[in-house]
Amino acid sequence: MPLPVGDHIRYGGDYNPEQWPVEVWDEDHAAFDLAHVTTLTVGVFAWAHTEPREGRYDFSRLDAIVERAHREGRDVVLATPSGAMPPWLARAYPDACRVDFEGRRHVHGQRHNHCPSSPDFRRLSVAMADALAQRYGDHPAVVAWHVGNEYGGACYCDLCAAGFRDWLRARYGTLERLNDAWTTLFWSHVYGDWEEVVPPSMLSEHWRGPNHTAFQGITLDYRRYMSDRLREGFVAERAAIRAHSSLPATTNLMGFYQPVDYHRWADDLDFVSWDNYPPLPDDPLRTAARMAATHAAMRGLKDGQPFWVMEQTPSITASRDVNPVKRPGVLGLWTWQSVAHGADATLYFQMRQSKGACEKYHGALIDHSGRTDTRVFREAADLGAALARTGPALLGARTPARVALLLDWDSWWAVEMTDGYNRHVSYLQTLLQYHRALWAANAEVDVVPVTADLAAYDVVVAPVLHLLKGDVAARLTAHVERGGTLVTTFYGGRVDEDDNAYLGVPPLDPLLGTRVEETDSGLPGAANPVTLVLDDEATTHDATLVFELLVPEAGTEVIGTYGADFYAGRPAVTRSRRGDGAAWHVATGLDDAGVGRVLRHVLTGYGLVGPHADDEGVEVTRRVAPDGATFTFVLHHGASPVTVTSQVAGEDLLTGRTVEVGDALVLEAAEVLVLRG
């Protein structure tokens, strides 16, 4: 199914005017005009007023909102309200509320809290989706469906337990197979009856928290199951909508959100949308790189199809301990970055601030004062104008990446719930470290699942790919054999899909040309110096946390060597060649400079280092439109102006000026160029 149709990058966001008097709506809409807002997301969390009592629907407010949008020429993304249940539902159906990881049944409160196994919640949420689709399914203002909101968390109730057992029956067929998968002969856990299986929680297999489990197998499976279980709710609502509407449906994902495996969801989303709330910036470049990685990962869910940014804040978030405002220009810079990486819509949470409750200080285009002369509104309005100016040219354009970074929820889960070797290893931080090295080189990168077709890529980077699923080992081998390069790291390829260790020779070892004899660990901060010799130059880098002691095969090249401890002189980074291809293994937590050296060397071999790779803070990336036009985005993330000698060329969609290779190019802080050429 194609993305919602439009004529330029969509702009707008969440709008919940039921929270304030109708008189204020005029003020809102006047501001929308000023800001070139084209698209409003409405109906998120509207359950309480669209169905004030069970079965009694009241769409009067929603009608008014949608009609007004339509009248003023704006499109509507219509949400089902299942992200937050109304009080009457929780009271009538206590099973609709979750039982948490500590075993406590919750009552009404907060949001994102329904039990995905509750038949009553399912029935009522589907009925609501059906009613909405019946009413608005062919409304001319509506362009897409937004089902629920930020699905996440987990439930541990008896209904979920029963569902888990069904899911396990379907996955394993027999208890023998399940017992084998979970290694239940360890600690006397052999199940003799499906009913003996209980969810892994603080009352059963866990201690300290969700990442400390006695049996990784059951915990992994519960996460897979819960990802599926939550998705079933989405699918059920989508099915109800489809009966009345042919418009595409999505839900707003959350980027690198560990609890839910979005790769298990991808097929069921008509298009991808996500909410971009990066963690508090310690360093602006790290934040920029992280957002680039996340955009690529979201784009990678559906084979590179453009996506939507469904939410970002115009100014502050309210939920962090410290909530700084976005600095001048940052709103535009980040918005254009999302477009540069594949966004066809850039929407915000939210259009106007709510007057009360926990998000009342969350940023909005229009704040409590109602003024449009604020810095935030002015920046947003300028940005809306610029997006409007670009017209339809960018819509549907794709990223021509030849580097794949493998993202795998199973490995993420497995690594972080493993007892030993080192609890301080973060799957995501390591993935982001490798991504950052690619990003700093302005290499174009897809972030894809291990099931992705690798044929399009020269370089495949697979950090901390602990768990090997399906035929991935064979496909990675084939990738190298046809001349590609693979880069793996410590912890890679240790366990199978059930998180059981490979006995004998692990499947990637022959390709890597080495084996791991021991794995040493260090406290955070304790470093072993590793010397890399590449291109006849030796550099020394800190290595931390994990130190695999490798035994390379004859012919395997030693690129990096430990400098200290009883394994001084032993290999820390190896390369095994197969014809034109090569498989690298980085056996330790190398520092950023070390990872950068390795990856820059690999990229150089394929001519994949991008323009301005040596101008720190200058991000360059491309999109290629369906008509073949190429757009080069230049984004300056630095805090001060820089002057660079241009390595790119084209006409800037934003200013109309033309840039040639070799020009002295002055980039102001937060400046963006979109060069067609």
Added chain:
Amino acid sequence: MPLPVGDHIRYGGDYNPEQWPVEVWDEDHAAFDLAHVTTLTVGVFAWAHTEPREGRYDFSRLDAIVERAHREGRDVVLATPSGAMPPWLARAYPDACRVDFEGRRHVHGQRHNHCPSSPDFRRLSVAMADALAQRYGDHPAVVAWHVGNEYGGACYCDLCAAGFRDWLRARYGTLERLNDAWTTLFWSHVYGDWEEVVPPSMLSEHWRGPNHTAFQGITLDYRRYMSDRLREGFVAERAAIRAHSSLPATTNLMGFYQPVDYHRWADDLDFVSWDNYPPLPDDPLRTAARMAATHAAMRGLKDGQPFWVMEQTPSITASRDVNPVKRPGVLGLWTWQSVAHGADATLYFQMRQSKGACEKYHGALIDHSGRTDTRVFREAADLGAALARTGPALLGARTPARVALLLDWDSWWAVEMTDGYNRHVSYLQTLLQYHRALWAANAEVDVVPVTADLAAYDVVVAPVLHLLKGDVAARLTAHVERGGTLVTTFYGGRVDEDDNAYLGVPPLDPLLGTRVEETDSGLPGAANPVTLVLDDEATTHDATLVFELLVPEAGTEVIGTYGADFYAGRPAVTRSRRGDGAAWHVATGLDDAGVGRVLRHVLTGYGLVGPHADDEGVEVTRRVAPDGATFTFVLHHGASPVTVTSQVAGEDLLTGRTVEVGDALVLEAAEVLVLRG
């Protein structure tokens, strides 16, 4: 109702001799004579032996204690024992035990743990109060009633939930009004039936803890309700006592105790008493200032009426992680400080150490050894003698303050449960910072509720007055218009009584002559330099945590300016004049020196800087007796002797010597003067 009658500052404290053999009582009373103890608090936690089985009263031990006190000429403060229920009560009536914030029903243990909604607990505690009042209501030794003990905490049981709904019905009348107050259209929380309301807890609206709630409105109301609910228990016991006794009743408050709004209790207390256990001293002057603020806040509960210190420790507390002994002289210094700020009784916990359980190492006049030749006992005895020497002169004397510091539990709660801007902002620490600046200037300060009559004050300081109740904005405006000064800070005047943001122009903005366009936040430690220009002198100060970006009206003076970040040069401190009055706004977390400069300037304008304001560690404050006599207290909190040129005069009640203005005055560490003059 007047305070209990006496002939000098009362001295003594908690005495629980039921814990040791009667033979030891002789030793105790001999020690009391040595220490000039006049008053014993008895019966706190006595339920188990005064009613060993339901309905079977046994006052034999209590009789013996009270009779012995009477025989030896000591007064008794008689406590009802409801601060700790006996085991039989918890077993017979499980509802008497609380359900905690995590939803867990407790069983018997600890103390301060009764459910305030339990009808059985209410019945039994009132019956006990009734029985005590019948028996001792006209006993000549008894001078006051001490109801319960350190009321606090909260219960979340079904009975409390039902009570909450009743309380809400009374407050709001209709669900429409409640839904509006709580902004329930946000996140689909619209209540269609009172029964749908459940207490805000970890099972409903909260995450992380009591300060993280999805709906501030319900959480604020639950705290107000619980403050009232606990008070109902006090009031019920007091009513039972009144049927038999005309003596005044109090309960021991805990100073700046966040969970209970003591302003909601003040009218029901016949007189105020409180327990002075300051946090571990990081710095002795901060501790001294904090105690001064707390005394003023407790005095402010009942319009300046003198109060009692019901408890302080003679040496160590036992409940902290680290429990240092009070340094030599500190016991006397702190006791006199309480008198200086309005105490008419200075009582201790406790007279003799218990032999077991969790307070066995808590300090006492008489420790486990039973000796009276210990440092602690000697200091206490010297102090008792000194208090006795002062006679009745100080009783009933009042503090003639012209500075009001506004204390508001609603703002305290609201600020610390707000999502955004900065969770590191502490209401209390900010209030104490502003108080410290006033205290360092030896300005006399009342700490009063926002409902207080402001007519008596020249200066009103309102730090972090986030939430505006009733007509406070109008009264603050009137205060300035009649020539007074108001000092507000960041976060001030943002929300109404329901914690909903003001839309449009917030009510204090016209008075302040400025508006807040944005609010930036910083991590703890990250500072922006703010330059203050006052009296033609510029000084630069660190500002942290919160940075409001102000847009002043024409005519509003900019007193302080940010020095860094994109808002460098914009105002950080403003002053808006109205005739002789002025309204200041300090828009950021200014450091101590900066706050000190602002407040010293304001005080100077009214001649309110006190004597010895430039002698660090020398506190000077006054009380004016009903007969017009003025007593000037000079307290030296420094660790070393100092010599100052006296700015005060009079005859010292403690030593008899006379001090003149201009005298060279040598103050030893911990020295105290009480000058009549």
Added chain:
Amino acid sequence: MPLPVGDHIRYGGDYNPEQWPVEVWDEDHAAFDLAHVTTLTVGVFAWAHTEPREGRYDFSRLDAIVERAHREGRDVVLATPSGAMPPWLARAYPDACRVDFEGRRHVHGQRHNHCPSSPDFRRLSVAMADALAQRYGDHPAVVAWHVGNEYGGACYCDLCAAGFRDWLRARYGTLERLNDAWTTLFWSHVYGDWEEVVPPSMLSEHWRGPNHTAFQGITLDYRRYMSDRLREGFVAERAAIRAHSSLPATTNLMGFYQPVDYHRWADDLDFVSWDNYPPLPDDPLRTAARMAATHAAMRGLKDGQPFWVMEQTPSITASRDVNPVKRPGVLGLWTWQSVAHGADATLYFQMRQSKGACEKYHGALIDHSGRTDTRVFREAADLGAALARTGPALLGARTPARVALLLDWDSWWAVEMTDGYNRHVSYLQTLLQYHRALWAANAEVDVVPVTADLAAYDVVVAPVLHLLKGDVAARLTAHVERGGTLVTTFYGGRVDEDDNAYLGVPPLDPLLGTRVEETDSGLPGAANPVTLVLDDEATTHDATLVFELLVPEAGTEVIGTYGADFYAGRPAVTRSRRGDGAAWHVATGLDDAGVGRVLRHVLTGYGLVGPHADDEGVEVTRRVAPDGATFTFVLHHGASPVTVTSQVAGEDLLTGRTVEVGDALVLEAAEVLVLRG
């Protein structure tokens, strides 16, 4: 009952081959031959396959394992599987699962989780022990019984509550006595009916956690009770075994494991075995000293009888946050250290790594690769050969210590659950600090309960002996009077067996010749300099955490003096002589050097400083065989080779070379000598 018979130090460990295919068993046994493995621990956690359904036993796998061991000439330590219940048991008998400290009933999961009061668990575990003993009780391969596994934790269910009340009835006889012991008149806790007593948990007496209780008495008793209750399960299984087997039974203890008082278990163990997993080494010498202390404490459980090391890891543990590999040589060094301190068997967990679940990365002789050319296997094989070479000479040899270090679980518990003085005081760390000073002097030390016969010792060191049980004060006095030396510390002798403070003169004060007037406390890091004058030399040391202010009697020598604060010049270390004996009191948290000076002085007085006491890292200790032969162990814990002038002599069992006093002795890192001489 004697230890299991053997012909040299046993070597081997846990072997769970049910987790992998029978084909792999050949590989395992070939490796065992290479490594000189003599003994296999089998059947731990085997319940799920030995009783797959209730009452249906299936010993086929166990038979195969035991038979194969027998065929190949290896001995078997046969375990009962009660350390982990199978899923069917938890499902059929929910009472078999524990209720935790938070009041939550658990379901199946993890291990070490049975309720010790569950009649069903008891019945089924005893039936299993009976069945095993019937089947294998006279099997020629079986040499000992291993009952359960690492008993620990606690249950708070209603059955345990009822059992607690029975235990209390037996201990106290009357409620009057219980109320007195627990000081229940404090806070109205007087029990009028046994049924009113509920376990101390987060729902009753506790806050913050297990060490924060309102009533120390009930919490102490619950720990004593739970130690006994867990032991009952062990005893019941052992009794079932004895009906069929005369072989000795043990269970694997955990060294300094706070929750269970092993002194209460000692009589019921036929011999002691324990699992040696020291905490992450901050410093190798501290770790070595700690292991020496633990060996001595385990040896001290049964009056110096040799013990077994039942488990240690050949390489890494998996359960820590960071799990470094054992450095080269450390496996041998630590194994020989255990022998040096009394081990007659040195077994490992485990022979081969499990393929899945939470211990899959735990070290093993044979790892997932199945290889025997790994460093770990080679070191283990070399060690096996060395142990085999020593033959039977060492079996049954004892340690001739004349220094006793008193270890007391009651004091450990009491000190760490006390409110006041200083929560940062660690009983165990203080005990280990005093032990470390003795160990550094190569003094031979027994770590014994306070009930031990002290006649054999010259020096008794009793750090933090807070609680005095039985006649210990009298026996310590007698020890000094007959010429011995006693060293006590701050907190010593404050409370009786019920944790009630001594009133008047505490029983050790007359012996110490001093009394404690006050106890001051400091934050971690805040130090008071203490000057020690010993042997005419003055040295100054940091003292931290606790500062007792002593009032010595006439004649008591002041050895150490505080240098700061208001008690500068007052005594910090005292010595009271009685004839040739002396009682020392160290009244503050003296630093390592200070403790070292005091103890070295004391040891010197009795000629108890061992050889090589001044060669840091060189541990020397002895065992004396039943035939009178003396073996001197020299262990070099330093990381680099050292050359020392030998102070020991004999023929090295490991290399055959002879060492004479005065020889230049080169010790490599991790080198071990076992000198017969």
